[in-house]
Amino acid sequence: MEKEAFRSGFIAILGAPNVGKSTLLNTLMGTKLSIVSPKPQTTRHRILGIKNLPQAQLIFVDTPGIHQPRTRLNQYMMRAVLEALIDPQLVLYMTDVTKQPYPDLDFLRRHLRDTSVPVFWVLNKIDRIRRQELLPLIEAYPYKEAFAEVIPISALRGENIDDLLRTMLRYLPEGPRYFPEDMPTDRDERFFIAELIREQVLLRTHQEVPYAVAVSVESVTPRDDGSLEVTANILVEKPSQKAILIGQQGRMIKAIGMHARQAISTLLRRPVHLHLWVKVRQGWKDQEAILRELGFHQV
Numbered sequence: 001m002e003k004e005a006f007r008s009g010f011i012a013i014l015g016a017p018n019v020g021k022s023t024l025l026n027t028l029m030g031t032k033l034s035i036v037s038p039k040p041q042t043t044r045h046r047i048l049g050i051k052n053l054p055q056a057q058l059i060f061v062d063t064p065g066i067h068q069p070r071t072r073l074n075q076y077m078m079r080a081v082l083e084a085l086i087d088p089q090l091v092l093y094m095t096d097v098t099k100q101p102y103p104d105l106d107f108l109r110r111h112l113r114d115t116s117v118p119v120f121w122v123l124n125k126i127d128r129i130r131r132q133e134l135l136p137l138i139e140a141y142p143y144k145e146a147f148a149e150v151i152p153i154s155a156l157r158g159e160n161i162d163d164l165l166r167t168m169l170r171y172l173p174e175g176p177r178y179f180p181e182d183m184p185t186d187r188d189e190r191f192f193i194a195e196l197i198r199e200q201v202l203l204r205t206h207q208e209v210p211y212a213v214a215v216s217v218e219s220v221t222p223r224d225d226g227s228l229e230v231t232a233n234i235l236v237e238k239p240s241q242k243a244i245l246i247g248q249q250g251r252m253i254k255a256i257g258m259h260a261r262q263a264i265s266t267l268l269r270r271p272v273h274l275h276l277w278v279k280v281r282q283g284w285k286d287q288e289a290i291l292r293e294l295g296f297h298q299v
C-alpha cells in the first residue's frame with residue numbers, strides 16, 4: 001500500500017473577543033496553553049499550539065479578538081491578528097451562537113474575500129442553545145459563501161472536536177514537520193508565568209481594572225531545594241486600580257498570588273515562591289518602551 005503523505009500547516013483561529021478561541025486551542029491541544037476568562041480581550045498575543053500526529057503536524061495560531069484598536073496596545077493586538085493571516089493553510093473563523101449580530105463581519109469580508117485559503121465557520125458554545133435553534137441561525141448568516149465548511153462545536157465540553165479535527169486534516173496540504181516534535185508552543189516559561197498571573201487578575205477584578213493590567217516577570221531563580229523563586233510586577237494605570245488590586249488588608253493580592261502560584265507550580269511541576277509588586281505606570285498602553293518590555297513589538 002502506498003505510504004500516506006505527511007500533512008502540515010498553520011491554522012489561524014480568528015473571531016470576535018470572547019467567542020472561545022483560546023478555549024478551543026486548549027481543547028485541541030489537550031493542555032492549557034492560552035489563558036481563558038469571561039472578559040473580552042483576554043488574549044493579547046499570538047500563541048502557537050503545535051499538535052503532532054503520526055501523519056501530520058497542525059500548528060494552531062490563537063489570536064486576540066478582532067476589535068477596533070484605540071491604544072497602541074490594541075494596535076499591537078490587531079497586528080497580531082493580521083500577522084496570523086499572512087500565510088495560513090487554513091482559517092477557523094469562530095463565532096458564539098449566543099451572540100448576534102456579528103461585529104467582525106466587516107473584517108471577515110475585507111480580509112478573507114480574496115483568499116484562496118479554506119475558511120471554516122466554527123460556531124462555538126452550542127451547549128448554550130437548543131439543537132433546533134442551530135439551523136435557522138446558520139441559514140440567516142449573511143456571508144455563508146465565504147466558508148468551505150460549517151462546523152458547530154462546544155470548545156468547553158469538547159463536543160464535535162473530533163469532527164473538526166478530522167475535517168481539518170482533510171484540508172491540510174502535504175508539507176514538512178515545521179517544528180520539532182518536543183516543542184508544543186513557541187512561547188517560553190516567562191510568558192506563561194506572566195499570563196497565569198494576569199489570568200488571576202482577570203478572574204478576580206471587574207469594570208476597567210482587567211483592561212488596565214499588564215504583568216512583567218522580573219526574575220525566575222532556581223533555589224537549591226529545587227523550587228523556583230519568581231518576582232513579577234503587575235502594572236496598572238492609576239493609583240485607584242492599585243488599591244483595588246491590593247485590596248483590604250492585602251486580601252486581593254494575596255488571593256491573586258496564591259492562585260497564580262498554584263497554577264505556575266502545576267505548569268512547571270515544582271514548588272514556586274511568588275513575589276508580586278503592583279506598580280502604577282500611567283498610560284503604559286501607549287508607551288513604546290513599556291510595551292516592548294512586555295513583549296509587544298513596535299507598531
Ligand SMILES: Nc1nc2c(ncn2[C@@H]2O[C@H](COP(=O)(O)OP(=O)(O)OP(=O)(O)O)[C@@H](O)[C@H]2O)c(=O)[nH]1
Nearest residue numbers: 017018019020021022023041042043065154155156
Ligand atoms: N458555554 C460555553 N462557554 C464557552 C465555550 N467556549 C468558551 N467558553 C467561555 O467563553 C469565555 C471566553 O472564552 P475564551 O476562550 O477566553 O475566548 P477568546 O475568544 O479566546 O477571547 P479573547 O481572548 O478575549 O478574544 C470563557 O468564559 C469560556 O469559558 C463553550 O463551548 N461553551
Ligand SMILES: [Mg+2]
Nearest residue numbers: 021022042043
Ligand atoms: Mg483568547
